[in-house]
Amino acid sequence: MRRVVVTGLGVIAATGKDPNTFFTNLVQGRSGIRRISQFDPSALSVQIAAEVPDYCPADHFPNKRLDLLDRFTEFGLVAARQAVAASGLEVPEEQQPRFGVVMGSGMGGAQTYEVGYCSLFAKGATRVHPFTIPKSMHNAAASQICMEFGAQGPSLATSTACSSSGHAIGTAFQYIKFNLADVMLAGGSESPITFGIMRFWESVRVMATGNGDASRACRPFSGDREGLVLGEGAAVLVLEELEHARQRGATICAELAGYGLSSDAGHITQPTIDGPTRAIRMALNEGGLSPEDVDYINAHGTGTRLNDATETQVIKNAFGDHARKVAISSTKSMHGHAMGATAALEAAGTVLAVQNGVVPPTANYTVPDPECDLDYVPNQAREIPIRAAISNSFAFGGLNAVLLFRRFE
């Protein structure tokens, strides 16, 4: 059976614009959530988000290239470049048909759509910019990454809301495992911090306002949690067949040992217990592990009342007695909920946790909730050897993705 390993990471997020900074901030419990800076949010009732700080597109791309890039694609390319550089990957031309890209995004080029609609409906324009479609299509990030690195193998874009990049990484894992490819770039990118999308999310009534203290707005599993905070960014993993990685002497960060996916087929926004439980069991089963082998769960942990209580039940269901012993944390408390990029950010964080033997905390945890009574590693990181870890993604729409990472030795 072909094994799949992670040989490189790239991250751009509110909590850091490279993997080391990202992980260091998570371990130190530093939140990247602040007042929105991309536009004036004064008219919104939710005025905070986890934005990539001090991001300047011209630092990364020449003008001609930028004309064709939505912000979500820029983030994807930035993360992919970091991941490829970190892995030392160079794919010769004859091997490029065995090299692919899978990228998740929930909203695609949302900013580009918004600009187009604004000019049509608000400004009365009769035509819009001809790059609107090639910039905004959901596969723009995946395709631009393919073009930049010559990835000519199995490639696609996934869009399953908050699970998008979990499914992207899982799909890429299967391509390697089932011998369709040897190397994959997989992850997700999202740029949903626009006036329109913030308004759309406000109306769902699941958003935290922060009440003047933005950095503490997102408090997953805490009794006083008030909702989720939107984030943005991208993360990309270099996935590689084990022997392929060994032959080129690549540094192996961790093994991707299992992938579980399921559908709730229940409610369009409310999660079930059964669906996510089956996804966790599927991932463990594929990796040949039992619940007791898992030392860390990177939770979906959005910080909404419903998700966190349900996820707690799911973990109890899937892990039995071990649920009370396993370390659980939600790093969304710091990097926010980056929608289609969030599972990739969390996968990167989980790989770094496994590699370094450090569990990042759930930041901003203040009071216990009787419905959330497990070990959420509140506020303080914990150094423990992590043999295996899972990263949960339970999306609106009930499409769940669970990734199982194992320490490589």
Next chain:
Amino acid sequence: MDVTPKVIEIIAREQHLDPDAITLDSTFQELGIDSLDGVNILFALEEEFKIDIPDSVAQNMRGVRQVVDSLTRVLEGGDISDLVAMAKSDAQAVTTN
């Protein structure tokens, strides 16, 4: 009105090129302008001159001189049916080749 300077200015701006490198005889191929770039330049010209350039005419533009000639005709508001017909027969010639 000679639209040549404006056309060159717009092409240079949209392609991020030095305007001095563009002449009336430059072809799109020489300037590295692909089909998507061409659509972008047409959009910029339409916005600049507040006109509509028919798709059939647009498809026939393969160099600066053709852009200038077609644009001049459209701006003069005269009959452009021969341009359209020429573009169509040209397209047919391409497809039958």
